[in-house]
Amino acid sequence: MQAYLFVHFKEKKTPDGEQVxxxxxxxxxxxxxxxxxxxxxxxxxxxxxVRDHTIVRANNGKFYIFATDLSLANCFQTKYKGDWANIGREGSKCLSMWESEDLVNWSEQKLIELGDEDYGCLWAPDVIYDKANEEYVLHWSSSHASNNFGHKAIYYSRTKDFESFTKPQMLCRKDGSGIIDSAIYEENGSYYRFLKSEIDPAGIILQKGKTLTGEYTRIEAFDVEMAKLGHSAYEAPTAFKLANGQWCLLLDFFGVEGAGQGYVPFVADDIESGRFIRSDESFNFPYGFKHGTVLPITLEEYERIKQFTF
Incomplete structure (x- = not known):
């Protein structure tokens, strides 16, 4: 039997919300x-x-948390003059990182500088292990000077040790639309990539690829289910496998102010089908978790975290 850890933030207008x-x-x-x-x-x-958290269990026995280096509470009205476009172009070129061996005792925060003057803000990191190359692929969304800081694309860097990182490369771009919030999973030798598309459609899409950094194609059955929502204000996909073999997809709803925001659950018999059915009645959250990632953990790890006061 296994358990799950959800690393997230809270949508509050005070600095304590934008933490881990x-x-x-x-x-x-x-x-x-x-x-x-x-x-x-x-x-x-x-x-x-910090916002848009992800966590990965590495082969070296350590856990790593990455997050967007961004505080709306501290900087939105001052540094960015109340304009999201200014964040996209002038925001941090770094990602925040912490590491731990036990999920309880964490290192000091580090800023990992991956972007240069050609990059806008580095948003919403996520990590997947590349078995073929025995290294980790850290991917995120950014605007870039190559299209005058227009529609965002997904970029990636490789690392074996989370200390040195390769020069970023583009992973994917969508014609006529920005894409953000990439989340990639491997299942039965194929790769499945969730993205938030800003236009055509405005919402979450699911793609399938034969290789991690190669070409992907849309899974149309997923589009059908998303169209039933009747609202485009969903972002930050994170998915995980349930004990019964089904897949759970969580999407962060931001279409209202205040307490109505947070993750909404969807369940599919398998990820390949793309038929993720909204399943609110089966899930319970203590409050609106915001943009994060779910990590399967052991029951021993669960008890260790549960009993610890940070």
Missing amino acids: YFGLSTDGFNWKQVNGGEPVLWSKLGEEG
């Missing part, structure tokens, strides 16, 4: 807050706020 929070579940359906619903890690570097 943990949620725990033993079944993937019913979630509990950790540390009394308070942050487990605080950003003290860069903009002193």
Whole structure:
């Protein structure tokens, strides 16, 4: 039996919301807050706020958290003059990173500089292990000077040790639309990539590829299910396999102000079908988890986190 860790932030207008929070579940359906619903890690570097978290279990026995170096509470009205376009072009060229061997004791925060003057803000990192090359692919979305900082694309860097990273390359771009919030999973030798498309369609899409960094094609059955939502305000896909073999996809709904925001669950018998059915009644969250990632953990790890006060 396994459990799950959800690393996320809270959509608050104060600096404490844009920090690292943990949620725990033993079944993937019913979630509990950790540390009394308070942050487990605080950003003290860069903009002193972090969003869009991901976590990976590495082969070296360590865990790594990455996040966007961005604080709306600290910087939106001042540094960025209340304009998201300014963030996209002038935001941080770094990602925040923490590492741990036990999910309880974490290193000091590091800023990993991956972008240069040709990149806008580095948004929403995620990580997948590339078995063929025995290294990790860290991917994120950015605007870029190559199209005058217009529609965002997905870029990636490779690392074997999370200390040195290769020069970024483009992973994918969509004609006529920005794409953000990439999440990639391997299943039965194929790769499945969730993206948020900003135009045509405005919403989440799912693609399938034979190789991690090669060509992908749309899974149309997924488009059919997404069209039933009747709203495009979903982002930040994260997916994981349930104990019964089904796949759970979580999408972050941002279409209202305040407490109505947060993750909405969808379940599919298999990821290849793309038929993710909205399943709110089967899930329970203590509050609206915002843009994060779910990591399968052991029951021993679950108990260790649950009993620790950060």
